[in-house]
Amino acid sequence: MFKGLSPILYNGREVWPLVEGGKGVAATNHASAGAWAAAGGIGTVSAVNADSYDAEGKIVPQVYTALTRRERHEELIEFAIEGAVTQVKKAWDIAGGKGAININVLWEMGGAQRILHGVLERTKGLVSGVTCGAGMPYKLSEISASYGVTYLPIVSSGRAFRALWKRAYSKAAEWLSAVVYEDPWLAGGHNGLSNAEDPLKPQDPYPRVKELRDVMREGGIADSVPIVMAGGVWYLRDWSDWIDNPELGQIVFQFGTRPLLTQESPIPEGWKSKLMEIEPGDVLLHRFSPTGFYSSAVRNPFLRSLEARSERQIAYSTEHAGDHTYQLDVGVKGRNFWVTLGDLQRAREWYGLGHTSALKTPDDTLIFVSESEKAMIRKDQADCMGCLSQCAFSSWADSETNSTGRLADPRSFCIQKTLQDIAHGGNTDENLMFAGHGAYNFRKDPFYSNGFVPTVKQLVDRILTGD
Incomplete structure (x- = not known):
């Protein structure tokens, strides 16, 4: 066990302070999230257009038949709710009462509020918390609290959290179970670089997280409400000075990129193989996304x-x-x-x-x-x-x-x-392939030598050693 690391109390049960990052469309699902929870951590089901299954257990292709965009949008919402509910129920079964299951949604996804209502309505008692970023999710607290579910906003600055707290979250303070700090220079996928920040000049996360904790303290939020450090986390030994640090309060660590390469990870073999080839600098922080946000993906x-x-x-x-x-x-x-x-x-x-x-x-x-x-x-x-x-x-x-x-x-x-x-198996050269900036560690980390792909349990056990 890594020095100083101990379980935390999350929604009434003891879990390891290790969160599986919820990665967009079908990159985390019931298999990976359920296994992460079964290993004692907090697993995250991606509720972003998640997969549903037919009677034989085969993925139902999301084919749109309507003629207008508005009608196709309604089809999308139905797919999204059905898929996320299916994934949560399956993850819950795999977890077997251990750890916890969160769901992850993007505030800027189409129909986000309707989807969140639809999923929480049909998964009562199964979801511990809702993580949500990509935008300013003011209504997250209100929607989550109405179903008796905690919420974990994803922010990349103390300033962003202060705005959310003052406008909405202070009214549902008891349902705030953590605040996720997602480092905009290190995390994979979409991230929250502001116009005042230079994409080419990364900032040290420590002062930014300390500032976030200071903002939380201003709002009267106890230090026992964790900040989840997300983006750039690989070895816990690199973060030893963050653990039990009175300046930062309770810290939990989120792993987004590492769980992509596990036996239970739902991404196809081609994507897993590519992860083993990534070199430093191969992940690009770019602005091509139709969301308007910066995002990080493999420069394929x-x-x-x-x-x-x-x-x-x-x-x-x-x-x-x-x-x-x-x-x-x-x-x-x-x-x-x-x-x-x-x-x-x-x-x-x-x-x-x-x-x-x-x-x-x-x-x-x-x-x-x-x-x-x-x-x-x-x-x-x-x-x-x-x-x-x-x-x-x-x-x-x-x-x-x-x-x-x-x-x-x-x-x-x-x-x-x-x-x-x-x-779902498409060509890795012809599609967007999200990854965090630390993905080059798959080549360097001896844990993955000779093409070794761990189970989620083996990965969590490894992380708990500090490596």
Whole structure:
């Protein structure tokens, strides 16, 4: 047992201060979460478009048949509730009364509030807590408390928590079971970098977490309410000065990337194999997500193609003005595209390389893509099922008009399509592959030598040693 580490009391039962991170579309499910809880920790079922199963136990494909986006959005909500309820019940059975089961939702997912109500209504007594980030989930406390379930907001600064506390959470203080600090420079998936923070200049998490604890103390929150350190956690020995530290209060550790490579992890073998090959610097903090948030993923050919797409970009004016005195004669129909001489020459070069279509972005720029890439972008935009509250890629919004009012952005991508595909065996080079920035440790950590893939129990036991 690692020095100083001891069980905590979580919702009336003793558990290890180890949380399995809840990873988006189908990357954590009943098998991984149930096993994590059975090992004495807090398992997390992802309630983001989770899988359902037929009578034979096969995954039910989430196929959308409705003609309109609004109707497909209703199908999505039904899939989401049914899937999450199924996963929670199965995880509960696997846990066998040990540990605890949380669910994870994204506040910015389409229909988030309806889905949360639908899941909690049908899983009474099974869910210990709801973790929720990606946005400012003001209503999280109210919804969770109405079902007698605790809540764990995910924040990346003391400032964000202060705003949530003052506006809403102070009214349901007794249901706050922890606050998750997700490091925006180290965590995989979407993260909460603010406009004031530099994505290229990571900050030490210690002062940021101390500031978060200070904000919690201002609100009268006891030090026994844990802060969950999420992002960049691999070896507990690296965090020994955080354990039993009076400045920080109770600290719990969340593991997001490490549990991807276990026997119970639901991600396909191809994804698991790729994790063993990641080198330092292979995970990119980028801004291509249709959510508008920064996110971290493996810099594979899929991500490189998005980088290249944005690099083939020029500004245009609809009038002959300033430096924009040359008419664009490739990639567009019509004559109202005025560009600089340098950009005209670049556009002609891209056109000659097969990027023959210019697509408008919301920022008065054009990107150049091939005809096949254009067809894929247009199809994906047309197939939108409203998986986000607001989507830059398709201009969907979960509102009366179902529109953001902005032009759809072809520099982005359909996140639902790619995450469903990679989670269910799709090509790891052609899809978004989330991972934390410490994923290179799979190659370095002797625990994984000779291709060893542990069970969740073996992983938890290993973590408890400090390694």
